[in-house]
Each structure stands twice: as C-alpha cells, then as structure tokens.
Amino acid sequence: xxxxxxxxxxxxxxxxxxxxxxxxxxxxxxxxxxxxxxxxxxxxxxxxxxxxxxxxxxxxxxxxxxxxxxxxxxxxxxxxxxxxxxxxxxxxxxxxxxxxxxxxxxxxxxxxxxxxxxxxxxxxxxxxxxxxxxxxxxxxxxxxxxxxxxxxxxxxxxxxxxxxxxxxxxxxxxxxxxxxxxxxxxxxxxxxxxxxxx
Amino acid sequence: xxxxxxxxxxxxxxxxxxxxxxxxxxxxxxxxxxxxxxxxxxxxxxxxxxxxxxxxxxxxxxxxxxxxxxxxxxxxxxxxxxxxxxxxxxxxxxxxxxxxxxxxxxxxx
Numbered sequence: 356x357x358x359x360x361x362x363x364x365x366x367x368x369x370x371x372x373x374x375x376x377x378x379x380x381x382x383x384x385x386x387x388x389x390x391x392x393x394x395x396x397x398x399x400x401x402x403x404x405x406x407x408x409x410x411x412x413x414x415x416x417x418x419x420x421x422x423x424x425x426x427x428x429x430x431x432x433x434x435x436x437x438x439x440x441x442x443x444x445x446x447x448x449x450x451x452x453x454x455x456x457x458x459x460x461x462x463x464x465x466x467x468x469x470x471x472x473x474x475x476x477x478x479x480x481x482x483x484x485x486x487x488x489x490x491x492x493x494x495x496x497x498x499x500x501x502x503x504x505x506x507x508x509x510x511x512x513x514x515x516x517x518x519x520x521x522x523x524x525x526x527x528x529x530x531x532x533x534x535x536x537x538x539x540x541x542x543x544x545x546x547x548x549x550x551x552x553x
Numbered sequence: 554x555x556x557x558x559x560x561x562x563x564x565x566x567x568x569x570x571x572x573x574x575x576x577x578x579x580x581x582x583x584x585x586x587x588x589x590x591x592x593x594x595x596x597x598x599x600x601x602x603x604x605x606x607x608x609x610x611x612x613x614x615x616x617x618x619x620x621x622x623x624x625x626x627x628x629x630x631x632x633x634x635x636x637x638x639x640x641x642x643x644x645x646x647x648x649x650x651x652x653x654x655x656x657x658x659x660x661x662x
Contacts, residue, residue, distance in 0.1 A: 485610055487560055527561050532607045539600035546596065547633045 397492040398481045399432035402441070403512060406430075408502050412449050415439045416475065420462030424454060432494060437482070440465070440475035441497070443507045472502075476509035564606065571653045572598045578649040583635070590635075597630045616654070624650045 405413055406429030413427040418438035425433055433439060442465060449470050455461040465471055481493050501508035576594035580587055601623045608619045624646045632642035 487610055489560060531561075531564055532603050536600045536603050539596050539598075542596045543600060543630055543634065546593075550634065550636060 394484060394486050394488075395482060396484050396488075396490065397434070398495075399434045399492075400439070400478050400480075400495040400497055401430070401432045402427055402497050402499060402509075404499055408443075408499060410446050411472075411502055412444045412446050412451075414442045414444060414454075414465075414471075415478070416442060416461075416465045420465070421458045421460070423457055424461070424465075426451065433478075435478065435480050438480050439478040441478055441507070441509060442475040443472045443502055444470045445472075445504055472505060472507045476507060479511060564603070567606075567657065568598060568602050570656065571602050574653050574656060575649040578652055579631075579635075579645065582645055582648065585635070593631070593634050596634070597627050600630070601627055616658075620650055620654050 402413060405427055414424055415427050415433045415435065416424045416439065417435050418440065422436070425431070427433055427441070453468070453470070454464055465475070466473075476497070478497070479495060481495075484490065484493075496512040497509050498512045499507070500510050572591075572594050575598055576587075576591050579585075579590045579594060583590065605619050605623045608622075609616065613619055613622075624643075627650065628639065628643040628646035631637060631646055632639045635642070637645070
C-alpha cells in the first residue's frame with residue numbers, strides 16, 4: 356500500500372469516527388425531547404356555540420387524567436398542556452366544589468360522577484409541528500352538535516392543524532422537491548456521458 | 554439565524570450556502586479548474602439537497618442518517634463527474650458534507 360493510500364485511508368477512518376461521534380451526540384438521539392425537525396406550538400381550542408346551551412356547564416378535563424380542569428365559557432380559548440376531554444354537566448344540580456382539585460380522585464370524578472355527561476369529547480390537541488410550519492400558534496374551533504341530559508356530541512369546525520398549504524406554496528414545493536432534483540439529475544447524467552465521450 | 558426567513562427563502566439560502574461550502578471544499582482538496590468544480594457542486598447539490606430536506610421533514614427525520622445517505626450518493630456522482638477513484642470521492646463527499654452539516658446545525662439549530 357502506498358503512503359498516499361495509507362494516509363487517505365487514515366483520513367477516511369478519522370472522518371468516519373467523527374461522523375459516528377457527531378451522530379451519537381446529535382439532537383435526535385434525545386428521543387424524550389422534540390424531534391429535530393419539530394417545534395412546540397401554542398395550541399388552544401374554543402367552542403363556537405358554548406353560549407347557546409345556558410342550561411349546561413362545559414368542562415375541559417386536562418390529561419393525563421387528573422391534571423386539572425377548566426370551566427369553558429363562551430369566548431374562552433382553552434390551552435391544554437397535553438390533552439383535554441370536553442365534558443358537559445346539567446347546570447341544575449352541578450356543584451363545582453365537588454370536583455377534586457387534581458389527581459386520581461379527579462379522574463374518578465369525571466369517569467363516574469352522575470353529574471357528568473359521558474363520554475366526553477377528546478379535543479384534537481396539537482403540541483408540535485414541523486419546523487417548516489410557519490405558524491406559531493393554532494386555534495381550533497369546536498361546535499356542539501347535540502347536547503342533552505345524556506348526550507354530548509361535538510365536532511371540529513375548523514382544523515387549523517390540517518389547513519391546506521396555499522397554492523403558491525404547493526407549486527414551490529413541487530418545483531423544489533421534484534423538478535429541481537430531476538433537472539439536476541439529468542444534468543449529472545449529461546455530464547457523465549460528456550466526460551465518457553472525451 | 555436563517556430560520557427567521559420565510560420557508561422558500563430558507564430553502565434557497567441553504568442550497569446556495571451548501572453549494573458554496575462544498576465548492577470550497579472540492580477546490581481546497583483538488584485544486585482543479587474552479588468553473589468545473591463549481592458546476593459539479595451546483596449539479597450534485599441541486600440534486601441531493603432538496604431530497605435531503607424532504608427526507609428530513611418526512612419519512613426519515615434523522616439528520617445523520619440522511620447525511621450519511623446523501624454522502625454515499627454524492628460520492629458516486631463525484632467519482633463519475635470528476636473521474637476520481639471511489640475512495641477519494643467518498644472522502645471528498647464526507648468532508649464536504651461534514652462541513653455543510655456542521656454549518657447547517659449552526660444556522661438552523
């Protein structure tokens with residue numbers, strides 16, 4: 356083996372070692388945190404017609420079960436940390452002081468109390484979005500479809516998390532992620548053919 | 554730093570920076586005709602960089618895995634375009650991508 360080949364191999368091994376070292380220390384290795392291409396985002400949801408049901412109380416129970424709750428008034432935007440389940444209760448006979456402040460007792464209350472109309476509606480909480488997403492906050496709008504003494508039916512009116520990209524953005528994405536690499540690939544193929552002919 | 558720019562501007566800026574840095578690495582290593590090296594840097598990075606970003610944002614969100622894959626692809630392109638022995642092309646691709654990867658981490662976090 357020549358000196359040049361030896362030093363080339365040594366350099367390659369050094370680079371490979373550096374690559375492995377950096378790969379091990381890279382942010383994505385810390386799986387408990389955000390993924391490297393994600394950012395946390397401020398999320399809240401509001402109930403557009405909460406004021407249309409004056410005989411009922413709306414309650415957002417935060418998850419994991421027992422992590423607190425919020426009485427949802429018309430116009431409120433509820434900010435859950437992780438997850439939230441929207442329940443309702445008939446105002447007559449509802450006593451907020453009976454709700455345990457937190458913990459397993461609170462979870463049991465929402466699962467068993469006769470005052471609570473079940474099952475609740477699991478809010479579509481968004482905690483992270485890709486870094487490429489230009490939004491800094493998401494506000495979802497929910498609407499009560501049916502609310503009786505035994506039934507709560509809620510629907511998502513507008514999912515800000517799935518808003519389609521603007522047409523200009525889509526066109527740019529196609530241009531950038533599809534056409535540009537294809538044109539460059541054709542250029543590379545042309546270059547290789549040209550060099551072979553010479 | 555670049556994350557303050559709008560998304561398309563970030564993509565264009567990152568590609569331009571990548572082309573510039575990789576061209577400088579090629580030129581420092583080979584000292585060959587700069588125009589040809591620049592053309593190679595443009596073609597190779599215009600082909601691989603958008604694919605790398607797409608992979609990172611979608612199916613393969615692991616920075617160093619994507620960088621390794623891109624390095625292997627670029628080394629094949631470099632070997633063919635610059636008529637280099639494959640080991641030498643791999644070395645060049647690794648060095649160039651290491652430089653841009655570190656710069657990318659510094660600029661985009």
